[in-house]
Amino acid sequence: MSTKIKKSTGEKVFTVFNYIFMSVLIFVTVYPIWYVLVASFSDSNALTGNMSLLFVPIDFTLDAYKMMLKNPMILIGYRNTLLVLVIGVTLNMFLTALGAYFMSRKRVLFKRPITLLIIFTMYFSGGLIPIYLNVRSLGLLDTYAALILPVAINTFNLIIMRTSFTSIPDSLEESAILDGAGHLTLLFRIILPLAKATVAVILLYYAVEHWNSWFNAMIFLNDRDKFPLQLVLQEILIQNDTSSMTQMVSIGDSSSVGETVKYAVIIVSSVPIFCVYPFIQRYFEKGVMIGAVKE
Amino acid sequence: MQKRSLVKERLKDDMRRNAGLYLLVVPVLLFYILFCYKPMYGAIIAFKRYSTGDGIWGSPWVGFQNFIDLFQSADFFRILKNTVVISVTSIILGFPAPIILALLINEMKLGPFRKITQTVSYMPHFISLVVICALIRNFVGDGGFIQQIVHFFGGPEGSLLNSSEYFVPIYVLSGIWQEVGWGSIIYIAALSGIDQQMYEAAQIDGAGKWKQMLYITLPGLKPTIIIMLILRLGSILSVGYEKIILLYNPLIYETSDVISTYVYRMGFESQDWSYSTAVGLFNSVVNFGILIIANFLSRKFGETSLF
Numbered sequence: 001m002s003t004k005i006k007k008s009t010g011e012k013v014f015t016v017f018n019y020i021f022m023s024v025l026i027f028v029t030v031y032p033i034w035y036v037l038v039a040s041f042s043d044s045n046a047l048t049g050n051m052s053l054l055f056v057p058i059d060f061t062l063d064a065y066k067m068m069l070k071n072p073m074i075l076i077g078y079r080n081t082l083l084v085l086v087i088g089v090t091l092n093m094f095l096t097a098l099g100a101y102f103m104s105r106k107r108v109l110f111k112r113p114i115t116l117l118i119i120f121t122m123y124f125s126g127g128l129i130p131i132y133l134n135v136r137s138l139g140l141l142d143t144y145a146a147l148i149l150p151v152a153i154n155t156f157n158l159i160i161m162r163t164s165f166t167s168i169p170d171s172l173e174e175s176a177i178l179d180g181a182g183h184l185t186l187l188f189r190i191i192l193p194l195a196k197a198t199v200a201v202i203l204l205y206y207a208v209e210h211w212n213s214w215f216n217a218m219i220f221l222n223d224r225d226k227f228p229l230q231l232v233l234q235e236i237l238i239q240n241d242t243s244s245m246t247q248m249v250s251i252g253d254s255s256s257v258g259e260t261v262k263y264a265v266i267i268v269s270s271v272p273i274f275c276v277y278p279f280i281q282r283y284f285e286k287g288v289m290i291g292a293v294k295e
Numbered sequence: 296m297q298k299r300s301l302v303k304e305r306l307k308d309d310m311r312r313n314a315g316l317y318l319l320v321v322p323v324l325l326f327y328i329l330f331c332y333k334p335m336y337g338a339i340i341a342f343k344r345y346s347t348g349d350g351i352w353g354s355p356w357v358g359f360q361n362f363i364d365l366f367q368s369a370d371f372f373r374i375l376k377n378t379v380v381i382s383v384t385s386i387i388l389g390f391p392a393p394i395i396l397a398l399l400i401n402e403m404k405l406g407p408f409r410k411i412t413q414t415v416s417y418m419p420h421f422i423s424l425v426v427i428c429a430l431i432r433n434f435v436g437d438g439g440f441i442q443q444i445v446h447f448f449g450g451p452e453g454s455l456l457n458s459s460e461y462f463v464p465i466y467v468l469s470g471i472w473q474e475v476g477w478g479s480i481i482y483i484a485a486l487s488g489i490d491q492q493m494y495e496a497a498q499i500d501g502a503g504k505w506k507q508m509l510y511i512t513l514p515g516l517k518p519t520i521i522i523m524l525i526l527r528l529g530s531i532l533s534v535g536y537e538k539i540i541l542l543y544n545p546l547i548y549e550t551s552d553v554i555s556t557y558v559y560r561m562g563f564e565s566q567d568w569s570y571s572t573a574v575g576l577f578n579s580v581v582n583f584g585i586l587i588i589a590n591f592l593s594r595k596f597g598e599t600s601l602f
Contacts, residue, residue, distance in 0.1 A: 010503070010504075011504055014402075018399055018402055018403065019405075019408070021399065022399065022400075022412050025396075025415075025416065026411065026412060026416075028472070029415050029418065029472070032434065033418075036430065053440070095323055095326060098319050099323040102323065105316060107312070108316060109309035109313070117324075117332075118323075121331040121332075123529075123583055125331065125334070125335070126333075126336075126338045126579075127334070127572060127575030127576055127578070127579055128555070128559060128562065129558065129568055129572045129575055130335070130575075131330075131334045132562070132563075133334075133337055133568065134333050134334045138329070149326075149329075150330050152326050153323065182315065183315050183316055183319055184319075208421055211423070212422075212424065214423070214425050215537050219563065230423055230425050233423070233425045233426065233429070234425045237425060237426070237432075238425065238429060262433075273421050273422065273423075277418060277421060278414065281414050284417065284421075285413075288480045288484070289480070289481075289484050
């Protein structure tokens with residue numbers, strides 16, 4: 001349609017600038033990540049001397065990765081994160097599905113008060129300190145459960161799932177009920193398969209949340225053997241604690257090797273996200289759309 | 296008498312039909328009670344002098360003493376000011392950014408290029424905060440790329456994170472960098488919901504791009520913008536602690552210490568549980584109040600609301 005009407009010069013100029021602007025935006029977004037990747041394969045001394053933008057590794061080397069692998073904390077962190085993620089996401093999905101199922105039923109007397117009770121928690125919370133003291137009084141400090149139970153349901157995700165359950169046509173459910181299906185059969189055999197696109201989105205949201213979380217681990221854990229990956233990263237990247245990694249290098253080199261090790265650590269910890277991201281990106285997008293449907 | 300038996304009848308009927316359903320929702324309710332409502336009850340230590348030995352109920356009441364201490368504290372003005380400054384700057388610069396990005400992406404007619412732009416712009420949203428902050432520290436740190444540019448134009452030697460005047464720009468701009476693409480999704484969705492025939496009609500009537508934007512696109516986006524703005528305003532006093540904890544240091548508390556980081560330090564570093572709970576509760580209550588007011592105003596003047 002629009003091709004029939006001639007574009008004015010102003011519009012053409014705008015289009016050109018728009019594409020230039022977007023190219024700059026892509027560069028600004030991608031470059032920091034590219035820089036880290038390139039720097040992780042560079043020679044540490046050459047990198048320290050380099051003061052310009054970097055597009056390819058200087059003096060390609062795998063030293064940083066070799067050094068990193070000598071640190072047992074990276075592997076421990078990976079192990080703990082995977083463990084918490086698998087158990088945590090399973091529990092997340094189970095509880096979220098139950099809650100969403102309940103909230104999507106019709107003709108239930110106490111649905112409204114229970115729903116309000118749940119939604120209220122999105123707008124008001126006891127606060128950081130009472131939440132910590134609560135976990136402490138439950139005896140969960142220094143356990144994996146402290147990283148799983150307090151975040152067992154994300155109310156936003158629950159609402160998204162409720163919305164998608166509600167949109168399933170009643171007729172499909174009614175025939176199952178006539179066949180004598182109970183609540184569990186209805187939920188797991190009929191509703192979840194029908195809502196599988198949303199279920200996939202929520203699952204990914206929870207997985208990313210667990211993968212990226214570090215703060216709860218920092219306040220709830222002391223035992224280094226239980227540290228998740230992000231907390232290990234925080235020690236290495238933010239508190240500059242590369243000592244455990246660089247001890248085998250001669251004194252003069254240690255600080256600069258420490259820098260490239262940091263880049264290697266960032267790459268290794270982010271690889272799973274970068275690898276799966278392009279394939280699952282459209283699901284994330286979908287989740288935002290479902291979540292945006294106003295009640 | 297009649298009424299009471301009717302209520303009884305309804306309860307009985309509900310229990311008969313939905314007993315299994317209530318049983319299923321018990322684990323969900325347990326979560327909310329144990330991990331959301333129990334901490335809310337625990338927040339009463341804001342009105343007590345809590346000690347671990349006495350427990351929540353056994354600790355002595357002190358009334359509003361903790362709140363009075365907060366309002367009289369030398370830190371109060373600083374953390375309130377910093378929270379408002381960071382939040383308002385984030386809103387002024389960060390709120391329009393995804394809307395503008397969505398409008399620009401919407402104008403891109405080259406399918407593949409548009410797809411790439413979108414995919415790339417969402418990506419930073421999924422990178423962990425620890426990694427993002429490590430990147431920020433690297434780029435604005437001593438000898439970092441951004442630090443060098445700022446230094447060239449008269450900025451300080453050494454890391455920008457050691458100069459208090461750079462904290463707010465670093466915090467806000469990096470936040471936009473991370474979230475602008477993700478934030479634009481909802482507006483792109485709203486844009487695709489606008490009836491294309493309106494644009495065609497406008498073109499025939501001789502309206503240029505600018506007029507179309509003013510009279511079709513922006514009115515079409517209005518409900519989405521208002522809802523997002525209420526949500527944003529409702530959290531005007533809740534600047535999160537995670538990113539700031541990863542970026543700040545005592546040298547720049549003057550501009551970077553906000554209410555939530557203060558709660559964190561008073562709690563975990565000074566072990567002053569009651570006082571830090573009071574500070575957090577003050578923050579929660581004010582936030583909740585602001586959200587209610589924002590919602591009320593938008594229902595009254597904007598004809599749309601959150602609840």
